[in-house]
Amino acid sequence: MRTEKLTLGQLNRHLGYFLRRLQLWVFQDFIRALAPLKVRPAQYSVLLIVEANPGRSQATVGKTLGIERARLARMLHALERRKWIARHANGSDARSHSLYLTAQGAKALAKIKCLAEQHEAKLAEHVGPSRHKQLMAWLREYG
């Protein structure tokens, strides 16, 4: 099969399509870059949020990231098993857990961030540095 170029037809008019294509590229690169540490994008986002907002509840973190309660609960169990995250009792609300990075988790996150930055640099190169900046500015308002 010769690599014949097909026309996208109406697809050309759908932002979602191009968004999806680039997003897939980004995730695939991220997953490959972080594979040595076995960290997935969603896990990374949770670690960063907990680092920047220690002591918050699962519900708060989940709402911020748009991760569903059930899914986050299971993810946190996995992160707890790896001793990267600790869940303490919340004094003022016995239902909720306060989330913290463990010392071990902070150390791991430092390494993770390093790889993630390399990934981000690769992404910036892929889309072009100026486009990267522009896209970031455009998109940041809908996170």
Next chain:
Amino acid sequence: MRTEKLTLGQLNRHLGYFLRRLQLWVFQDFIRALAPLKVRPAQYSVLLIVEANPGRSQATVGKTLGIERARLARMLHALERRKWIARHANGSDARSHSLYLTAQGAKALAKIKCLAEQHEAKLAEHVGPSRHKQLMAWLREYG
């Protein structure tokens, strides 16, 4: 739980995060908009590509859209079962199938496109029409 705003921390520096958030919004809205016809985004993209490029093989379509062979094969079986897509023998290569929209498929696609356009209009309104245009221009080069 008061809806306390958390800081995103380092997440603020990752294009992939914002890309993902907007992409999720788009897909969720698309899926909801197309739910009456039970069409998913990937199916829609295949229908559009086949419409715009009738008679091509699964491999060609798959490569264009970045859909894996196995996945596309199963998706096409479903579309064939709904009598939207027909697969004919390819004269010059007995291994491959030529893909076509059926008359019924073309009729269904017309309705689908109408709903998809409404979705796109909603998306344009969500991000702002000028941003929609800009994002399209930025992103189109990486499809």
Next chain:
DNA sequence: CGCTAATTGTTGCTAATGACAACATTCTCG
């Protein structure tokens, strides 16, 4: 020509993700 390597479509399997429902515990608020 003949044979190896690649291509095409198919199926099976695994893992990750998202969504939803049910549940026990605990809190809020009238």
Next chain:
DNA sequence: CGAGAATGTTGTCATTAGCAACAATTAGCG
């Protein structure tokens, strides 16, 4: 106090992605 909401947990299901293996066919090279 009591009804209803919130929180975390578990279970289930459907979709998606990726990989591996396979039969049939084709391409390409010696």
